[in-house]
Amino acid sequence: MNTATDPEPRTERAGFDALFDECFEPMKRLAFLLGADDPENIAQEAFVRLHSRWPTLVDQDKALAYLRRTVVNLSRSRLRHLRVVRRAPRERNRDAASAESLALANRAVWDVLTTLTRRQRQVLVLRYWLDLDQQAIADTLGLAVGTVKATIHQAMAALRTALAEEDDR
Numbered sequence: 001m002n003t004a005t006d007p008e009p010r011t012e013r014a015g016f017d018a019l020f021d022e023c024f025e026p027m028k029r030l031a032f033l034l035g036a037d038d039p040e041n042i043a044q045e046a047f048v049r050l051h052s053r054w055p056t057l058v059d060q061d062k063a064l065a066y067l068r069r070t071v072v073n074l075s076r077s078r079l080r081h082l083r084v085v086r087r088a089p090r091e092r093n094r095d096a097a098s099a100e101s102l103a104l105a106n107r108a109v110w111d112v113l114t115t116l117t118r119r120q121r122q123v124l125v126l127r128y129w130l131d132l133d134q135q136a137i138a139d140t141l142g143l144a145v146g147t148v149k150a151t152i153h154q155a156m157a158a159l160r161t162a163l164a165e166e167d168d169r
Helices: 010-033 039-056 060-087 099-105 107-115 118-129 136-140 143-169
Strands: none
Touching: 010 039, 010 060, 039 060, 107 118, 107 143, 118 136, 118 143, 136 143
């Protein structure tokens, strides 16, 4: 085979192959010990990056240090990515029942809601079904914010008492 046209001479390829055979498992263990969830992929990626730089390495004795640094950086990057992914809110289950349908399905809650005054029922529905804040409820019903606060408090107390009595039956 003509080495002049061969893009990677056999001696360079043999050096890389020997390094791979000798260091793949230790790099995989290093990634595992650093906490990577996919240590084999981390080690493979490190070797891919080294392979692309192999012809330009001035001192091939520093290849092992380059590999270690690459494994450490890839592991760190992977762990950072996983932290972000785990913190991100999961997509809601679109098939899950809404709070409204659960409340309406729960006959006891529905029965207790019907015993509240009209204003108490309105305030609770606006607060807990529409998730409005107290100012928005006050604006919607034409009440003072203090009245909204007091009405929510009274309505919740009435709900707790009525539901506790329902549970005792």
